[in-house]
Amino acid sequence: MSRIPRTALALAAILMTVLLVWACGGGGSGSSSPTEPTGGKTVVVTISDDTYDPRSVTINPGDTVQWVLKSGSLTTHTVTDTGGKFDSGFVFTAAGMTFQRKFTDVNATYNYSCTTHKDCCNMKGSVRVGENSPPPDKGYQ
Numbered sequence: 001m002s003r004i005p006r007t008a009l010a011l012a013a014i015l016m017t018v019l020l021v022w023a024c025g026g027g028g029s030g031s032s033s034p035t036e037p038t039g040g041k042t043v044v045v046t047i048s049d050d051t052y053d054p055r056s057v058t059i060n061p062g063d064t065v066q067w068v069l070k071s072g073s074l075t076t077h078t079v080t081d082t083g084g085k086f087d088s089g090f091v092f093t094a095a096g097m098t099f100q101r102k103f104t105d106v107n108a109t110y111n112y113s114c115t116t117h118k119d120c121c122n123m124k125g126s127v128r129v130g131e132n133s134p135p136p137d138k139g140y141q
């Protein structure tokens, strides 16, 4: 028969578990967050001849849209959200230049345009995030 009470053994076991968890978790300050949103794909929209192709994309929350200036286009475009959430600025100065944004809002729709060619050439597009996102504004779909 043991001289150590069962409760003392149980307490020792709990204490060891707590110490192990504390020891393992203590050094992980730089680890990545486990709360990354779902998705993670990158959808490419090509910019050429004053158009976005495809004009409208539907993605999942957490996906990234990457706009790429196609080879041969020499004009300067932008990707500018009409709601002011993002603006590439004049970064498309050479073929192959890109601008990208990750979209995490669920069921949101972004209407965007090129500040240079919005009025002259109807250079507009939209990003729909989620299956139940509202339809884009007229002219952006």
Ligand SMILES: [Cu+2]
Pocket: 050, 076, 077, 078, 114, 115, 116, 117, 118, 123
């Ligand atoms: Cu443009």
